[in-house]
Amino acid sequence: MRSLLAQVWAQPNEQPAWTLSKWETVLGQARQARLLGRLARHYADHHWLVTVPKQPRQYLEGALRLIERQHHEVQWETLCIRRALMGVDTPVVMLKGAAYFVAGLPPRHGRLFSDIDIMVKKECLPEVEGALFRHGWISEERDAYNQRYYREWMHEIPPMTHVQRGTVIDVHHTITPPTSRFKVDGARLLECAVAIDGWEGVYVLAPVDMVLHSAVHLFQEGEFSHGLRDLLDINDLLLHFGTDAGFWGALFARARDLGLGEPLFHALHHTQRLFGTRAPQESAQALQDIRPNWITRQLMSALLNRALQPLHPSCDEPGSNLARWLLYIRSHYLRMPWYLIVPHLTRKAYMRYFPKNGKAAMNADQVVR
Amino acid sequence: MTLSDLSPVEVSRRLGGGGLTIRTGPFNFRIVSGIQSVAEGLAALYSDYPLADDHEFVDFTVTLARSRGLRRWWRPQVKFTYDGQSPFAPLPVDHAFPLLEWAMNWCISTQAHQYLCLHAAVIEKKGLAAIMPAPPGSGKSTLCAGLVSRGWRLLSDELTLISLTDGLIVPLGRPISLKNESLDVIRQFVPGAVLNRVTHDTSKGSVSHMKVPVSHVNRLNDQARAGWVIFPKYVPDAGAELTARSKANSMLELGRNAFNYTVLGLAGFEMLADVVSASDCYDFTYSRLDDAVSVFDKLAEGRSA
Numbered sequence: 001m002r003s004l005l006a007q008v009w010a011q012p013n014e015q016p017a018w019t020l021s022k023w024e025t026v027l028g029q030a031r032q033a034r035l036l037g038r039l040a041r042h043y044a045d046h047h048w049l050v051t052v053p054k055q056p057r058q059y060l061e062g063a064l065r066l067i068e069r070q071h072h073e074v075q076w077e078t079l080c081i082r083r084a085l086m087g088v089d090t091p092v093v094m095l096k097g098a099a100y101f102v103a104g105l106p107p108r109h110g111r112l113f114s115d116i117d118i119m120v121k122k123e124c125l126p127e128v129e130g131a132l133f134r135h136g137w138i139s140e141e142r143d144a145y146n147q148r149y150y151r152e153w154m155h156e157i158p159p160m161t162h163v164q165r166g167t168v169i170d171v172h173h174t175i176t177p178p179t180s181r182f183k184v185d186g187a188r189l190l191e192c193a194v195a196i197d198g199w200e201g202v203y204v205l206a207p208v209d210m211v212l213h214s215a216v217h218l219f220q221e222g223e224f225s226h227g228l229r230d231l232l233d234i235n236d237l238l239l240h241f242g243t244d245a246g247f248w249g250a251l252f253a254r255a256r257d258l259g260l261g262e263p264l265f266h267a268l269h270h271t272q273r274l275f276g277t278r279a280p281q282e283s284a285q286a287l288q289d290i291r292p293n294w295i296t297r298q299l300m301s302a303l304l305n306r307a308l309q310p311l312h313p314s315c316d317e318p319g320s321n322l323a324r325w326l327l328y329i330r331s332h333y334l335r336m337p338w339y340l341i342v343p344h345l346t347r348k349a350y351m352r353y354f355p356k357n358g359k360a361a362m363n364a365d366q367v368v369r
Numbered sequence: 370m371t372l373s374d375l376s377p378v379e380v381s382r383r384l385g386g387g388g389l390t391i392r393t394g395p396f397n398f399r400i401v402s403g404i405q406s407v408a409e410g411l412a413a414l415y416s417d418y419p420l421a422d423d424h425e426f427v428d429f430t431v432t433l434a435r436s437r438g439l440r441r442w443w444r445p446q447v448k449f450t451y452d453g454q455s456p457f458a459p460l461p462v463d464h465a466f467p468l469l470e471w472a473m474n475w476c477i478s479t480q481a482h483q484y485l486c487l488h489a490a491v492i493e494k495k496g497l498a499a500i501m502p503a504p505p506g507s508g509k510s511t512l513c514a515g516l517v518s519r520g521w522r523l524l525s526d527e528l529t530l531i532s533l534t535d536g537l538i539v540p541l542g543r544p545i546s547l548k549n550e551s552l553d554v555i556r557q558f559v560p561g562a563v564l565n566r567v568t569h570d571t572s573k574g575s576v577s578h579m580k581v582p583v584s585h586v587n588r589l590n591d592q593a594r595a596g597w598v599i600f601p602k603y604v605p606d607a608g609a610e611l612t613a614r615s616k617a618n619s620m621l622e623l624g625r626n627a628f629n630y631t632v633l634g635l636a637g638f639e640m641l642a643d644v645v646s647a648s649d650c651y652d653f654t655y656s657r658l659d660d661a662v663s664v665f666d667k668l669a670e671g672r673s674a
Contacts, residue, residue: 020426028430028452031480055426062482069632312453 005029005310006274008042009232015048023056025314033310034112034226036063041110063110070113074101077116077167082201084135088128090121091203093193095172095213096233099204102196106236115159115168119205122173122186129157129171136163145347154178155186175213179336182216184258189213207241208254215267216260220331224307224324228274231308235271248279252286261290266300270308303327373416381408388430390421394541394589395530396481397421398473402433402465404447406566410466410578413565414544417583429476433465451476460571467568467576470546474527477541478628484530484539485640486628491529491538492521494669497596498538500529500648502626505573508603508655511551514579515658516665518559523585524593528628533636536643537592542585544578552577558658595644596672598623601653609660611651611668619650 004026008016018026030036040060043049049057078098085092094101095117100108120128129139141147141158150158156172174186192206205213211234218230241247255264268287271277279287291297306323309315332341372380372391383389384407388399391411400411421427429451436446436459446459449472456475460468478486489502490513499521503509510526517523525541532539547555547564552575555562563580598619599611620641624630630637649672655661 020424024427024430032453053426055428058483059480062480065482065634065636066632069634072634310453 010275029310029312032312033228035229037067037110037112040064084131090124093119093203103204106240107233117170119172177335181334208251211237212260215263219263220334225311227308234267235275235277238277248283262292265290370420392419392421393543396428399427399430404465406465410565414580417586487529488626489529490526491524492516493593494521498593499597501599501601512601514545514555519662540589542589548576549574595648598648598650599653604654607654607656609655609664611653614650614652616645620645
């Protein structure tokens with residue numbers, strides 16, 4: 001069965017007619033794709049909730065409660081981060097979910113959060129880390145190899161967890177790893193960052209950069225468990241910013257400039273395929289210019305058609321797992337040269353089978369204490 | 370139709386195929402598993418539970434399967450999957466049945482935000498419920514099993530579900546989890562108790578579950594109003610003793626023992642305040658179940674719904 005979810009946003013004003021058993025599947029897909037909140041919000045905004053049978057409706061309403069709570073938390077966390085970094089000479093740029101939230105952009109609606117991503121000046125990283133540490137965030141990454149992996153090869157430092165609140169923050173200095181094929185200089189993004197009204201010292205990326213970040217993130221992180229959600233974010237941003245004259249031209253120009261044409265191409269291809277959003281006619285040539293070669297297009301489209309489905313049994317097709325695995329490998333290949341990848345992935349695989357004490361996944365009985 | 374209407378072969382066939390759909394309290398679970406101990410555990414403990422019809426909505430589909438790969442031959446493991454997601458580390462395959470119970474609790478406590486969900490046992494008499502929150506090792510489940518065998522009705526051993534619409538406590542009615550010394554205590558105290566096969570060496574020690582009396586299972590639609598909040602504590606050789614506990618402190622402690630208190634925000638706060646206002650709050654120490662039963666019965670005599 002294809003993703004029932006994507007249809008919701010492909011025809012946003014048509015209420016799907018789902019039976020109870022379809023609802024079961026949709027809720028499962030939405031949970032897996034981290035879109036349950038989005039789905040619930042969509043239904044609430046269209047005043048459709050009253051027409052949903054009681055059992056599925058309870059889970060939509062539960063998701064609305066969860067969103068409301070999380071949005072309070074994100075607001076509070078952002079204030080705490082801003083206060084912690086007050087004395088550091090860097091703009092604090094919120095990325096992804098937190099950016100949509102503070103800037104009031106459409107993807108914020110119904111969004112569930114797991115952590116907060118920020119970007120700061122690279123040269124300020126040690127100072128930022130120190131300031132966050134003094135305000136209660138500590139790095140829980142004890143493993144020396146992983147510390148080195150982040151600090152030498154990645155575009156972010158190891159995640160920091162707040163000792164009391166348990167909230168997690170990822171501190172970036174740019175949007176792609178320095179070893180990446182799509183290396184982007186963070187300073188160029190910071191130049192164009194946009195201040196947020198009412199949030200002194202808090203910024204978000206410029207609209208075109210925000211779209212490009214989402215695109216490169218989607219295809220380079222290799223984690224497709226919420227790929228559909230990330231693509232929907234891009235779709236929202238395109239619909240929102242796309243009405244500004246000059247947005248599309250600026251988007252293609254910036255993509256060429258930063259060397260992010262290929263991820264942008266894939267993102268546009270799939271937002272069009274799944275949600276019907278297309279670049280305006282006058283951008284046809286610009287789109288043509290960033291198009292990768294035929295083989296890459298066919299291959300990537302075959303892989304992404306599968307990987308951009310919710311990671312739910314109802315969406316499993318032959319080759320789904322293989323597609324995700326190949327994209328995972330590809331994401332590493334894009335991020336690092338092969339002489340770094342091979343040992344890194346080997347080590348990761350080994351650690352998965354033989355975790356060190358304390359690093360094992362949670363046990364079921366620890367949840368119900 | 371209940372589970373006991375199916376032959377063991379049919380139970381195994383459904384479990385191994387599209388799933389066996391059991392109704393427990395307000396939730397329908399679809400259980401998929403080819404593991405024999407799961408089929409045996411379900412047959413032993415869930416025989417009186419109604420099966421959901423094909424057209425009914427299923428709240429949670431849970432799968433317990435043997436891990437694949439080389440581990441299949443060398444220390445085989447069981448993996449829990451829910452909607453394509455495996456949130457927990459696999460366990461040795463003979464822990465499959467307790468894993469199922471824990472996983473079912475996990476599904477409810479993380480998803481069912483239509484209820485205020487407390488980590489507490491809850492039992493009922495004359496329409497009034499006694500909520501018994503407690504950290505592990507406080508003898509909560511043992512006390513719950515003892516009282517349930519002496520005239521109190523089981524609403525839930527692990528999760529107290531309070532409906533956000535009317536503040537009533539909804540029975541979940543699943544088997545009572547017992548571990549280590551309490552297994553023998555209950556076998557002696559309740560000679561007719563049906564316990565399933567004991568699983569040894571889990572992270573909680575030796576665990577088993579006690580079957581819920583059929584008359585309790587038949588009343589899964591009868592809700593109850595909060596009457597007491599009681600914090601039990603097993604103290605060796607102590608007499609059974611109730612001491613009043615302040616409502617403010619009881620509310621704080623209940624909030625701490627709620628899975629989704631923060632998710633519910635103001636609604637959760639108000640609901641909890643209503644529950645505590647309507648309840649008499651006590652600390653309770655005990656060592657012998659007989660004494661405990663008479664104290665609880667006296668409480669129930671003193672109030673009526």
